[in-house]
Amino acid sequence: MRTLKLLGEGIPFPFSILYARGARKYFMRFxxxxxxxxxSEIEAGYLLDLGTGHGLLPIEIAKIAPNVKITGIDISEDMVRIARKNVKREGVADRVKFQAGDANNLSFDDGSFDFIISTGAMHHWSNPITVFNEAHRVLKYGGKAWxxxxxxDASREKLEKYRLS
Ligand SMILES: C[S@@+](CC[C@H](N)C(=O)[O-])C[C@H]1O[C@@H](n2cnc3c(N)ncnc32)[C@H](O)[C@@H]1O
Structure with a gap:
C-alpha cells in the first residue's frame, strides 16, 4: 500500500493523481x-524537463520533434510512476525517459543538455537560484533554459485564453 510521503517541494501521492487527472483534462491546450x-527552437539534441510531473508536455514535444531525446525529472516518485505509465501509452517511450530527482541537485554531468524547460514547477522551489545554477551547469555552452x-500580473487576454473550461 502507498502511503503519503511529504516531500517539501514535491507533489506526493495522492495529490499526484489528482493533479495528473486535472492536467489531462484542463491543460492539454497549454x-x-x-x-x-x-x-520550433530545438530540432535535435537532448532536452531536460525539470519538475515534469505526469510527463504530458515532454510526450507532446516528442510527438512533433522526433530527433529530440527527452529526460523528465521529478522529486515525487509517484509523479514519475504516472509519467512512465503515460509515455508507454503514447508510443514515444524510446525517446522520453522519466526519473526521480531533485532539481536542486541534478544527477547529470556538466554540459549534458541542449535545452531545459520547466512548467509550473518554479513556485515549488524554495531556492530557485540553486535550481538555475544547476540548470546552467548541466546545459551545454550556448544552450537555453525556458x-x-x-x-x-498576467493580462486579462492571457487569463481568458487559458481559462479552465
Ligand atoms: C505543478 S506541477 C507541474 C507539473 C508539469 N510540469 C506541468 O506543467 O503540469 C510541479 C511539479 O514539480 C515537482 N517538483 C517540485 N519541486 C521539485 C524539485 N525540487 N525537483 C524536481 N521536481 C520538483 C513536483 O513534484 C510537481 O510534480
Whole structure:
C-alpha cells in the first residue's frame, strides 16, 4: 500500500493523481502550445524537463520533434510512476525517459543538455537560484533554459485564453 510521503517541494501521492487527472483534462491546450514553441527552437539534441510531473508536455514535444531525446525529472516518485505509465501509452517511450530527482541537485554531468524547460514547477522551489545554477551547469555552452510559471500580473487576454473550461 502507498502511503503519503511529504516531500517539501514535491507533489506526493495522492495529490499526484489528482493533479495528473486535472492536467489531462484542463491543460492539454497549454502543453500543445508550449510543445510547438519548444519544437520550433530545438530540432535535435537532448532536452531536460525539470519538475515534469505526469510527463504530458515532454510526450507532446516528442510527438512533433522526433530527433529530440527527452529526460523528465521529478522529486515525487509517484509523479514519475504516472509519467512512465503515460509515455508507454503514447508510443514515444524510446525517446522520453522519466526519473526521480531533485532539481536542486541534478544527477547529470556538466554540459549534458541542449535545452531545459520547466512548467509550473518554479513556485515549488524554495531556492530557485540553486535550481538555475544547476540548470546552467548541466546545459551545454550556448544552450537555453525556458522556465514557465504562474504570475500575478498576467493580462486579462492571457487569463481568458487559458481559462479552465
Ligand atoms: C505543478 S506541477 C507541474 C507539473 C508539469 N510540469 C506541468 O506543467 O503540469 C510541479 C511539479 O514539480 C515537482 N517538483 C517540485 N519541486 C521539485 C524539485 N525540487 N525537483 C524536481 N521536481 C520538483 C513536483 O513534484 C510537481 O510534480
Amino acid at each position: 502543453y500543445k502550445e508550449i510543445a510547438e514553441e519548444v519544437a 522556465i514557465y510559471d504562474l504570475r500575478r
